[in-house]
Amino acid sequence: MATVTTPPTTRSKLREYFHTEYQPGERKLIQKIDFFILTFCCLSYFTNYLDRSNLSNAYVSGMKEDLGFVGDQLNQINTCFTVGYVVGQIPANLSLHYFKPRYFFPACMLVWAGLTMVTASVHNPQSIMAIRFFQGIVEATTFVGTHFILGSWYTERELGKRSGIFTASGLAGTMIGGFIQTGIHSSLDGRNGLRGWRWLFIMDGIITVPVALYGLIFFPDTPSTTKAFYLTESEKALAVSRVPPVEDRSPVSWTFFKKSFSSWFFWGFVILWIIAGETESFSSNALLALYLKSHPTNKYSVSQLNNYPTGVPAVGIVSTLFWATLTDFLSGKRYLVGYFIGITGVATSAMILAASKDPTNPESTSVVFGAYYWAGAVYACQATFFAWANDALRYEEQMFRAIVLAGMNLGSNAVNAWWSIVFYGASMAPWFSRGMWAMIAVSILLAIWTVALSYTTAKHERMRKAELALSSGAADRKSVIDYA
Template sequence: MADEKADFDHKEDVVQEVALTPAQIQARFPTLRDLSSDEMQALNRRVVKIIDWRMMPCITLMFLMNYLDRINVSNARLAGLQEDLHMSDTVWNTGISTFYIGYLFGQLPGNLWLAKANPRWLLPSIMLAWSLGTICMPAMKSGAGFAVCRFFIGVAEAPFFPGITLMTSSWYTKEENPMRMAIWHAGNTISNIISGFLAAGILTNMDNVLNLHAWQWFFIIEGAVSILVAVSGFFLLPDWPHNTRFLSESEKEMAQYRVLLSNGAQEENDGGTWNGLKAAAKDPFTWLFCLMHFALVTAQSFKDFLPSILETFHFDQMTTYLVQAPPYAIAYIFACSTAYSSGRFQESFYHIVIPIFFSAVGCSILISTLNVGARYFGVVLLVSGTYSGMNLQLSWETTLVPAPRSKKAALIAIANCISQSSHWFSPYFFPTSQEPFYRLGGGLILVGCLITVIAAGLVKWRAKLLNKRLDEAQGYTGENGEERGWRFVY
């Protein structure tokens, strides 16, 4: 009862801020006070356009390279990496798992640091660190070396994904967030497309060039491109809305006004690092999103093994590399479409649950027949639903816990950190002995889909409960055209 009372008191505090009108929030900013509605709209459009063109292409490309680094080992495996280093399936899976153990060590402290640091410097520096680790991978001589390299690359990459999630939600409103996150989050689908083409070009043509294996060239080229992208980030990325160097004073204040209005007048930069961590740990939303994120990562456990799964379709090596592209291209289009719809209608639950149902159908097809056409269709359904769900889960959690930034950073990091524990055991569900159906892995994917639906239902239930409390605190009855104000989105 005491915890419920404290929670309700907190919501009542929020209500007081929610009661602020847009005009009252506008009055907080000296350069915006005297602007008309038309002038505010024009300034808002200008700020969104600047950030869209400066930040979005940069973080999309950075995330593309980030995800390419995660999945490149799958295609390198087909090119002989596992055999050349004399690794058994167990040793290989251990090496895959150590990457995500590195995530555990680097994620939470990295994201808490980012909440207080300058993202323009920190994010590219993180990218430089993992790119240098990737370039070192051609020097590996054994399975132990593979595990060590992947561990340190995982530590370096850990803060990046939650970091750009935090950055996006700090610049865009709850209506804009789903689509913007879909754009950069689609970097993982695009990277799968590019990975297939790179594999087709490099892994089939560069073996024994300068006495190096083709998979060694794969890591060298990918690492070198990542370094170039990281360097560009130092020049292109913005800071936070209040201190970005390439915005005028009025544009900075508009950037703050937009997010403050979207957050229900809750201050983004309020609260210290450890206060944010404690607040996130006490909020039930944190643990519900931990469960949902864990379930979605489990449902995506196929991604490290998709080239091996497609190999069971008995295409030639070149075709196996190339047929990876269409499912991810379709998933990209689908993710952007569902994100646009979710943002426009301010609805998340059904936009996640319905595609996840079709992913479960796709997985069921994949593990129940040897018909190549049916199995390939199953792959399309599986990839599309799970990747769209992951994107919308990220925007949903940052919409339900919009501020302060330190709390939001902690929530993102905790949820993403715990979810990665799925990678500690999921590789062992895809041994080569399970070919061609990989039914053990398919069963794991289906469990992940089921838990996703349960977790989404619990989040929706809690959001509705808190909205009911806010209605009661404000005396809202829904009659006579009452203004309801800010509410939790579900």
């Protein structure tokens, strides 16, 4: 009599997901690397985003008036940072082949901490433009470098949640930055003759220094190169065995670059993040703060200008952790986030366009708040799409994976360098109508590209497994013949 197998229930899948079977010693290893990798990477990204977001906080807290900003100079400063960020992407990730991350990451942090504190001494917008360019170069390694490290240590089942926690830490920096600015403005404004926004940059730099020193002592590098004193020799061997063995050849060769830049992997994920990165424009360009600053009828206090926009990254944190965990549970179906973001981008843009038709109506303000808060949910694409790339490239050369991850961020920021000026210039506040239509277009395009890329990656994975099965079968047959 044939046995009938029934598909697993949702309850049994949940039980399996939350009660993973580990190898001997594996649970303790994961706990250690979770603590030391995630604490440093999250604190690093937190201070990184604190520095970035607080430029907008300072702008609405007196810097605009004190330095005589005109037109779109705030956007031009962001563009200078972005240009530096783009320049630093690929060199930063390639440097991880030659310099240990334990030294490279903290060194970059100390440089950007110094540049942040120097910003407190400026007297015109042009000085900030120069500082932010160099700050972009040294901050380039934080995001893509961390995703490279996470993909080096964690399995496909573990990666989404860790990527989500890392991304959420940056959003926490954006969210907390508003509250920090509020506290500094009320307690330090005028202290020693310095305005509150100047104290903000000083405090940000000071916060960054101990995090860099922590990484210098405790960061474990990669499984194959780690010398972390808190890992035993058996744990180091186990860490290497948990991830696929791949070549780690020198990336500085014509053959390597030719292969990298002609690969569909590279262009598929780079274009994905170029499109997805622009769906974050509502939040990354601080549009809610600029809307409040230029509101057609209401006058908001400095505290309100800093505190109200914090709801955007708060929504982003919840959305990021939800989708990162859900896509892990769904066996790595990261592409689902692309459809969610497509719907969100179209809906929120339409809400703001509708509100702009009746700008003095109090309900219009409520609709705009709701739209910008909801739009914060698109931050979920950061963790899931970079985890998707790490999953797809798990069996490729390490430096090729590093190039793809860096290329994704490079492409997105290269477009964002001019995109923010064209569609979200500060002079276009409060409605940014041109940007709303651009958001609708990229949201639809994201959904289409997600369909194409998910099909291609799934096809490639089926081919890889088929080739592996054939080679294993051939090896088994050879063993039988040799035995005979």
